[in-house]
Amino acid sequence: MKFGVFYELQLPKPWKAGDEHRLFQESLEQIVLADKLGIDHAWAVEHHFLDEYSHCSSPEVFLAAAAGLTKNIRLGHGIRQVIPNYNHPARTAEGLATLDLVSNGRVDFGIGEGATRLELGGFKIPAREKRAMAIEAAEQIANMMVMEPYPGFEGEHFSMPCRNVLPKPLQTPHPPMWMACTNRDTIKIAASLGLGALAFSFLDKEEAKTWADIYYDIIKSENCVPIGHSVNANIAIVSNFSLHQDREEAIRRGQLNFEFFGYALNALVAHDTVPGRTNLWDEYIAQHGSKTEDLIASIKRVRTHNSGIGTPDDLAAHIAEFEQAGVDQIIFLQQAGRNLHTEICQSLELFAAEVLPRFQTRQAAKAEAKAAELAPYIEAALARKTFMQPLAEDEIPVVRASVKAAQIAGT
Numbered sequence: 001m002k003f004g005v006f007y008e009l010q011l012p013k014p015w016k017a018g019d020e021h022r023l024f025q026e027s028l029e030q031i032v033l034a035d036k037l038g039i040d041h042a043w044a045v046e047h048h049f050l051d052e053y054s055h056c057s058s059p060e061v062f063l064a065a066a067a068g069l070t071k072n073i074r075l076g077h078g079i080r081q082v083i084p085n086y087n088h089p090a091r092t093a094e095g096l097a098t099l100d101l102v103s104n105g106r107v108d109f110g111i112g113e114g115a116t117r118l119e120l121g122g123f124k125i126p127a128r129e130k131r132a133m134a135i136e137a138a139e140q141i142a143n144m145m146v147m148e149p150y151p152g153f154e155g156e157h158f159s160m161p162c163r164n165v166l167p168k169p170l171q172t173p174h175p176p177m178w179m180a181c182t183n184r185d186t187i188k189i190a191a192s193l194g195l196g197a198l199a200f201s202f203l204d205k206e207e208a209k210t211w212a213d214i215y216y217d218i219i220k221s222e223n224c225v226p227i228g229h230s231v232n233a234n235i236a237i238v239s240n241f242s243l244h245q246d247r248e249e250a251i252r253r254g255q256l257n258f259e260f261f262g263y264a265l266n267a268l269v270a271h272d273t274v275p276g277r278t279n280l281w282d283e284y285i286a287q288h289g290s291k292t293e294d295l296i297a298s299i300k301r302v303r304t305h306n307s308g309i310g311t312p313d314d315l316a317a318h319i320a321e322f323e324q325a326g327v328d329q330i331i332f333l334q335q336a337g338r339n340l341h342t343e344i345c346q347s348l349e350l351f352a353a354e355v356l357p358r359f360q361t362r363q364a365a366k367a368e369a370k371a372a373e374l375a376p377y378i379e380a381a382l383a384r385k386t387f388m389q390p391l392a393e394d395e396i397p398v399v400r401a402s403v404k405a406a407q408i409a410g411t
Contacts, residue, residue, distance in 0.1 A: 001323045001359045001366075004041030004331040005034050005348070006078065006238060009056040012260065012281035012338055020055060026341040028065055030334070033345055035070040037352035038360070041108065042066060043078030043198075043331055048086070049118045051278040053264040060095045067103035075103055078198055078331070079112030079180045082137040083130060084158040085123040086114070089137045093144035093165050100169035107171065110178035110198050111138040116268050118275070133157040135193065138177070139227040143388045145174040146229050151391045162397050173229035178236075187211050187235075191218035194226030194381055196234040198331075202262075203237055205321040211235065212326030219374065224381040231378040233370075234328040239308040239318065241332035242339070243347040243355075247310045248296050254309040254347075255292045257337025260284050281338075308332065312354035319359060 011023050031042045044062050047054035056062065063075045082092055100107040113134040114120050120127050136155050144150045149164035169175055178196035181187050190197040197215055199208075212235055218224055219233045242254020263284045267273075299305045306317040308330075319330055332351075334344045 001319060001327070001363065002040040002236075002329040003351075003356065003359075004043050004076070004236065004329055005030065005039060005335075006331045006333050007042070007044045007056060007062070007335055008047070008054040008261070008333075009044075009062075010053060010261070010264070010336055011055050012052050012264075013279060023055065024062070027062075027335060028069060030341070030344055030348065031066045031073065032069050033348055035073040037348060038356060039073060039348070039352070041074045041076050041329065041331070042070075043076040043108075043110070045078055046081045046086075046112070047114075047119065048081075049122050049275065050116065050268055051273075051276065052280045053268055060099065063107075064099055064102060067099060067106065072106075074106045074108055075099065076108035076178070077110050078108075078178070079110035081114055081119075082111045082141060083113055083123070083125055083133045084137055085125050085133075088160075089141045089158065090144060090150075090160060090163070090165050092137075093141045094167070096141070096175060097145055097165075097167045097169040100171055100175055101167060105170035107169070107175040108178060108196075109141075109175045110180060111135075111195070112180040118268060118273060129157070131189075135227065142174055142177065142228040145169055147388065147390060149391070149396060151388060161399075162391065176230070176232040176234075177228045178232060178234075181211075184211065184214060187215050188218060191215045192223050192225065194219075194224055194228060194231040194233075194378075196232040196236065199235065199237040201238075202240065205325050208237060208322050208327055209325035211237075216326065219381070220377045222380075222384070224377070225384045226381055229382075229387075231381050233374050233378065235326070236329035236331055237322065237327050238331045238333050239322075241308040241315075241334045241347060241351075242343070243310070243312060243315060243350045245311060245350075247299070247305060247314065250310050250314075250347075251296055251299075252292060253343050254339065255295060256288065257339045258309065258333065259288065259291070260337035261333060263287075312350060315351065316355050316358055319355070323359070 007027055009023055011019060034042060044059035045054060045056050046059045048057050059077055066075055080092060081087060096109055111134055113130040136157050140153050144165040149162055152162040153159055178198045179190040181190055181197045181199045182201050187197055215235050240258040242250045244250035264280045267280055305314050307314055308318055
């Protein structure tokens with residue numbers, strides 16, 4: 001089991017001068033702490049125009065800053081918007097490779113497409129075509145990071161001529177590729193494309209096992225045909241997160257903020273929005289009422305609580321259930337709503353002191369056994385892939401100069 005921290009960079013209103021600056025600086029401090037504590041991954045999303053829900057519109061800059069402050073933690077685009085309207089594929093390939101070089105090979109590349117009309121409409125992306133656009137672009141991004149020169153492409157949704165896309169990443173053939181997944185259908189797509197599954201849905205152990213079984217059955221089947229030059233067979237899920245030795249205090253600190261995450265996303269997807277005039281936090285508080293105290297009272301009655309919000313023992317039991325279900329990584333949603341920076345750091349430190357050691361000791365052996373089991377299936381999957389063919393030397397086109405040499409010399 002691997003562990004990660006996750007950043008939407010949420011900032012509920014009202015906003016005061018300096019709030020965004022504080023948010024970014026505190027989030028970077030949390031990643032530095034996570035690195036020191038031995039947490040495996042830091043993931044940053046890419047969203048656009050989503051007031052209060054996500055101010056993380058340039059994760060490549062945020063992750064580059066994190067790279068300069070850390071040594072070991074892997075830095076994940078969870079996800080990068082790969083549709084050309086958002087980011088031209090060549091620019092994504094260049095940015096990924098640059099980040100991989102400056103981080104000494106610590107990058108993970110999750111692909112996504114966006115879900116809200118605010119994002120899709122803002123970049124004039126047809127909602128019905130977004131998945132096909134994302135998959136087409138992602139395959140070419142992988143080719144650009146590997147091929148020298150990239151032969152060029154004429155596709156349905158974008159085209160570009162032959163160019164040598166530079167730099168090339170440190171990791172070979174390229175950083176591990178993932179795909180955002182929100183339901184069983186997208187789990188199937190991720191597995192069929194040889195991509196790791198970033199499950200951005202909050203699952204119980206039964207549903208997690210179903211997803212993991214579906215995912216690995218496809219990875220092992222003839223239906224797995226990678227779009228990258230490697231197969232990243234992993235499934236990660238996002239979990240709520242707030243730790244304290246006093247369970248009730250952990251819930252009071254974390255539950256209200258965690259539930260804002262789902263409320264805000266639903267509001268931005270399902271409701272009309274006036275850009276720059278949201279009031280999501282106040283609307284959420286007005287609807288939330290006393291649910292936190294009701295949850296505490298309910299837990300007292302049943303006397304059990306397996307959750308990422310609670311005591312170290314609660315979280316350990318929660319993780320163990322997902323480990324048994326076949327999940328490879330738990331990504332903690334610790335920066336949500338109005339969670340306080342100090343309390344986030346306290347939770348991370350408590351996790352590292354009392355929970356992480358329970359799972360860390362068997363990480364290496366499990367990873368080795370898994371790699372051995374999957375090796376023949378991955379080899380077979382890559383054998384099924386039709387790789388883009390490199391150009392022969394005499395096929396590489398000459399790019400004609402725009403100005404003749406004589407004109408440059410002034411003759």
